[in-house]
Amino acid sequence: MSVTIILIIITVGISLYAFQNQDLMHKWIFQPYAVQRDNSWYRFLTSGFLHADFTHLFFNMFTLYFFGDVVEQTFDIIFGPGTGMLIYLLIYVGGIIISDIPTFFKHRNDPSYRALGASGGVAAVVFSSILFYPTQDICLYAVLCVPGFILGVLYVVYSYFSGKKMGDNINHDAHLYGAIYGFLLTLALVPQSLPNFFSEISNWRLF
Numbered sequence: 001m002s003v004t005i006i007l008i009i010i011t012v013g014i015s016l017y018a019f020q021n022q023d024l025m026h027k028w029i030f031q032p033y034a035v036q037r038d039n040s041w042y043r044f045l046t047s048g049f050l051h052a053d054f055t056h057l058f059f060n061m062f063t064l065y066f067f068g069d070v071v072e073q074t075f076d077i078i079f080g081p082g083t084g085m086l087i088y089l090l091i092y093v094g095g096i097i098i099s100d101i102p103t104f105f106k107h108r109n110d111p112s113y114r115a116l117g118a119s120g121g122v123a124a125v126v127f128s129s130i131l132f133y134p135t136q137d138i139c140l141y142a143v144l145c146v147p148g149f150i151l152g153v154l155y156v157v158y159s160y161f162s163g164k165k166m167g168d169n170i171n172h173d174a175h176l177y178g179a180i181y182g183f184l185l186t187l188a189l190v191p192q193s194l195p196n197f198f199s200e201i202s203n204w205r206l207f
Helices: 003-020 022-028 032-038 043-049 054-079 081-098 101-107 119-132 148-165 172-189 193-202
Strands: 137-140 144-147
Touching (some): 081 119
């Protein structure tokens, strides 16, 4: 069984349990004010295994399923199964944690602010995949298919400006910083991926 499938099983199990257990939801959710007050730093990680509802959970795990196996297998090929697995976990789990750091500093004095979800880790995995396979199509809702490098640019721009507006209940900053983290860490670990990234883009044709 792949690490991706194991992560999905664990996340689904914890999220479903937390839907019925508000004490766990309250204790594990990412609340910067509580982190600062109680030193509950574990929330940086535990919040990544919680989701707001079934739709939130489904889309995160659906995305992780399709991109996670590809990235996991790529790291296994490059570094070998053991090291590749650890690096893949570093991308995903690190993405969950690192993506919430800007949110912590932005909202640490706001008692009402809360965030949850695996989006930071999922974004890190997706952008790791984009670095390896920039011209591979990513399909939105199985209808609109766009090459990864184009969707990546649009995603970063959208997340940046949406995070500035803060007009909804989505933590766009986590999406943005998770994506940046996944891309840059993968680049640092596999520097030879950058020439391949630009080579594939330069050879891409719309028609």
